Ligand SMILES: Nc1ncnc2c1ncn2[C@@H]1O[C@H](COP(=O)(O)OP(=O)(O)OP(=O)(O)O)[C@@H](O)[C@H]1O
């Protein structure tokens with residue numbers, strides 16, 4: 001569904017995306033996991049034709065994003081990281097504009113908009129202006145809008161950023177439901193739980209480079225499914241083991257001066273830390 | 289072709305919805321300054337003055353119509369697009385829709401054209417009530433062309449602007465000089481040759497000349513009409529090329 005080959009985007013001396021080779025298969029939920037500034041949004045902007053790559057290629061559904069933008073634009077629906085709504089329009093008008101832009105006829109429009117607003121739980125807000133809605137509602141409008149032309153591919157740039165736990169679960173549910181109805185989903189996130197809970201496969205991106213790729217389980221298996229945290233000389237040390245039993249055996253073998261021992265399942269955060277030496281949610285991560 | 293027009297209408301449609309909910313307020317606020325110009329220059333300063341055989345008030349009304357069309361069109365198209373691009377960020381959604389750049393430019397200009405026509409027609413109605421201004425088909429055509437030209441200019445400014453401040457800068461560097469030197473309030477005929485030449489680089493000068501000639505029943509300055517048309521086409525083409533090169 002999405003293929004990129006040596007995709008690269010350079011801003012001045014920042015390499016926002018570097019030599020990205022990626023394949024997102026039809027029907028999967030693919031997660032792009034990385035810290036702030038890793039290059040996630042830049043990748044989405046290239047895929048959605050808003051930004052031109054410096055070099056390399058990208059295809060959506062077989063169409064080149066640079067040379068066949070009009071074909072590509074019909075394939076995807078996108079929810080951008082930032083709000084991108086005309087606040088002077090009502091919810092219904094936002095939906096109707098998008099439906100018109102995608103060439104839906106008036107009867108089809110009415111049916112589809114009603115259906116989608118229902119789907120995202122905003123049927124009662126249809127006549128309210130965007131400016132009056134809460135952040136979570138705005139985000140749901142954006143999701144509904146992205147779906148209007150039945151896209152086969154949905155691109156979601158941090159779909160749950162800034163939402164409370166309940167709103168986040170609601171969006172997750174929606175994503176799963178869409179996927180079960182056949183849509184391919186490409187989402188970016190810097191939330192570990194989100195990637196683990198939703199994605200069939202995860203690509204970890206760091207400083208514009210893809211540094212790991214696989215299902216959450218595969219990625220953890222490479223490290224070990226069990227983690228042991230110990231406190232020694234005021235520093236936390238991590239060790240990974242293929243199983244809980246081996247982890248426990250290791251703990252029992254430790255000398256008594258080692259304190260605060262935790263045995264737990266490993267997670268994608270551990271994978272990320274091991275690969276890069278830093279945490280995913282550690283904030284700004286530009287090159288240099 | 290049909291698709292281009294249909295898509296332009298779709299883009300226009302959203303801005304029409306917004307205008308629909310506030311058109312009265314829009315008309316009143318946009319009519320304030322032309323009416324003030326009329327009072328200050330037409331009745332105040334110009335009482336008893338004649339220019340080229342007509343009373344100053346008859347002279348100044350077509351000029352104020354051109355000026356009003358310019359401001360309402362430029363701002364009507366430019367301000368909203370500027371906000372859409374830099375503040376609401378919803379302009380990206382247009383760029384990601386399967387419609388042509390042509391439709392985007394045209395659609396985003398049409399709201400300026402409509403706003404320009406609304407305000408200038410309202411002012412024209414006032415003018416008709418207090419003077420013997422004539423309206424002819426050529427008058428209407430020039431007014432329409434004026435609105436298109438300055439709407440494209442507004443769209444162009446908004447596409448180039450990197451901040452809201454840029455729009456204000458553009459206004460004060462380009463529109464304000466045209467307001468006072470664009471042939472609205474005085475005749476350019478008796479100015480020194482070099483100044484006249486510079487002022488003729490202003491599209492508003494040509495628009496005022498055409499409107500005034502029709503309103504006063506003089507022979508129509510086709511050369512000015514063509515210059516105005518050329519400005520309109522040029523702004524439109526530059527808009528297109530800016531939009532095509534805008535993806536960074
Ligand atoms: N228009 C631009 N001009 C210059 N540099 C840019 C531009 N857009 C992005 N960058 C740089 O490219 C790098 C990648 O940014 P990007 O927005 O893709 O990161 P991200 O992974 O989406 O981060 P976040 O989690 O904060 O959204 C950053 O270093 C950023 O500063």
Ligand SMILES: [Mg+2]
Pocket residue numbers: 040041042081157
């Ligand atoms: Mg981002």
